[in-house]
Amino acid sequence: MLFTIGTFLILLFVILAVALFVLWFSMLIDCLKRPDDKFVYGGNNARLIWILVIIFTGLIGALIYYFLIKKTGEEKNVE
Numbered sequence: 170m171l172f173t174i175g176t177f178l179i180l181l182f183v184i185l186a187v188a189l190f191v192l193w194f195s196m197l198i199d200c201l202k203r204p205d206d207k208f209v210y211g212g213n214n215a216r217l218i219w220i221l222v223i224i225f226t227g228l229i230g231a232l233i234y235y236f237l238i239k240k241t242g243e244e245k246n247v248e
Contacts, residue, residue, distance in 0.1 A: 189228055196231040197223050199239055209241055 172180075200219045208215035219238065222230040 192235075193223070193228055193231040195233045196239065200234060203238070208238060210237060 195221070200216065200223060203216065205216060208219065212218075220232055223234055224230070226233070
């Protein structure tokens with residue numbers, strides 16, 4: 170048997186960790202590139218607030234940003 174259960178679980182964990190890091194990093198890049206008028210929540214300092222939320226809360230902040238800003242912004246662009 171080429172792979173053992175332990176090797177499979179380690180490989181699965183590494184793939185999942187890389188995917189979650191890519192999600193976090195892509196949300197951070199999206200926040201940095203997004204114009205100030207495209208933020209629904211946050212007021213005048215929306216970009217700074219969201220950058221801090223993403224950096225300090227990690228994956229949870231990236232998921233919150235995705236559902237509150239990125240996903241709603243894409244839906245508004247479709248209309």
